[in-house]
Amino acid sequence: MTTRNRRHLPFFVYGTLRPGEPNHDLFLRGRTRAEEPGRLLGAVLYDGPGYPYAVEEPGGELSGELVTARPESYDRLLLELDELEEYVPGDPDSLYVRVERDVVRRRDGATVRAWVYLAGAAVAAELRADGRRIEGGDWPARGLPGPTAS
Template sequence: MPEVSLFVYGTLKRGQPNHAALCRGYLRAERAAVRGRLFALPAGYPALVVREEDVLAAGTPDPLADAALQERAGRRPLPEPRKPLVRGELYVFGDPARRLPELDAFEGFRPGGESLYVRVLVPVLTPSGTVPAWAYAMPGPPPEGRPLPGGAWPP
């Protein structure tokens, strides 16, 4: 069965309001970090911005193809993310056909359409090494966002 990995940095982390509803049933979880910048938004949640050169792939409407793409990316050596780092958690799920569309809808990601966030495949640093994982990121710094220089939310 295919697996899909997701880096979370905000309301999907353990102890945050959307974790129980959207991250239940994960296979594994561990501390993790990605290269990027984190912003606190006035709406009460954070936004991740990653560098274009760190994006391995963009999410598509086909969750099984995206899971396969992630698996292929994990077969080759990945660069270790450099600073600045955003800290969060990495979750591995065994149900990409259900999980990715559910998370895409929650994050407002519409492949090929106008979206608040984009789903991107990025190198994620974990205690056991660097792995490819999907993350929801904003295409650029949000004009109304406040930078979080510590790279963690809540600040």
């Protein structure tokens, strides 16, 4: 089945694909119809390091952008984002998995169904055990560690 036969869901991005972050310009600039702030409930954020992982957790919340792709860009963008996130459908060892989740739009509180890339099962288990959680669930607002004294 090609992506043309699927619903064109928006994407919920929470890390390096957000405006002002490096992958936004590389992948999204000029290819979106709308970008608006949103919240994903039931997930928390971990530092990769260098990029974040969303991990499902009851009571969690993270901030991001709800991105609606231009229809003519959608199929190619979906493939490129899957590749960026190292998501291979059906592969249990994928770094991320792409799943449908409800996202709350900040402007009006409406719930929108969107694609979200969550940490794959093995990565999520490792992060829960030893990962650095990003308090507040907001990647751009995270506290970056400063240089360490030797």
